[in-house]
């Protein structure tokens with residue numbers, strides 16, 4: 001599985017993340033294809049956020065990571081220069097949609113200046129008021145001009161998260177990490193944001209790592225599901241014939257607790 005493949009955004013085998021001698025991830029293999037929505041599920045503390053931080057290249061300093069083979073965007077992450085490349089890609093080829101929409105914005109600066117600044121660095125042709133207002137309309141903001149002139153606190157959580165989805169998806173990032181991106185939102189807004197996110201991911205052929213406890217959403221949107229338990233990858237599920245068919249007891253249990261359709265035992 002560790003072979004380099006131009007269809008893959010990430011291929012890693014034997015990923016271990018250690019805190020001292022305690023593994024937070026223990027010899028895990030992941031393959032995230034280009035254009036794929038790859039969900040990561042598992043109970044609290046199973047290592048989902050650790051995986052997202054690792055992929056961002058932002059593990060806490062007290063943690064140590066090692067792997068057998070690791071290809072990121074087809075480049076082998078070994079030898080010389082790989083860590084500088086990773087640093088350079090963070091925020092450009094790899095982006096994060098945070099759990100709390102409030103975390104994505106500076107609280108004292110208007111949305112307009114933050115969006116223009118972001119695009120001026122990452123996608124200069126979009127750094128234009130009129131183009132951004134059109135994008136705001138496209139992502140379903142009911143009053144794009146008011147949102148443009150607002151400070152972050154005067155927008156709802158759902159409105160802020162829509163803008164963060166827009167920034168990630170229009171920044172040209174190829175790998176997008178979304179760590180429980182809708183957990184701070186009500187169910188209807190959450191569903192709308194996930195529809196928007198998955199629609200844009202498919203349209204723009206980006207790879208999305210979608211970390212979530214909401215198995216109903218995961219089952220609807222994901223192409224692949226990695227199931228973690230206490231740092232071990234217990235199962236990787238692929239979507240076949242509109243159903244998910246977990247084989248391990250642990251994954252079955254997670255699916256049964258949520259008892260969402262369509263699931264065939």
Ligand SMILES: Nc1ncnc2c1ncn2[C@@H]1O[C@H](COP(=O)(O)OP(=O)(O)OP(=O)(O)O)[C@@H](O)[C@H]1O
Nearest residue numbers: 019024043044045046047048049050051060062063
């Ligand atoms: N910097 C760190 N140092 C030591 N242990 C850590 C560190 N960061 C996380 N952990 C531990 O690693 C384990 C996995 O944490 P992680 O946040 O990845 O889990 P998670 O699956 O994302 O959980 P949740 O669903 O609750 O967000 C937990 O036991 C956590 O306490």
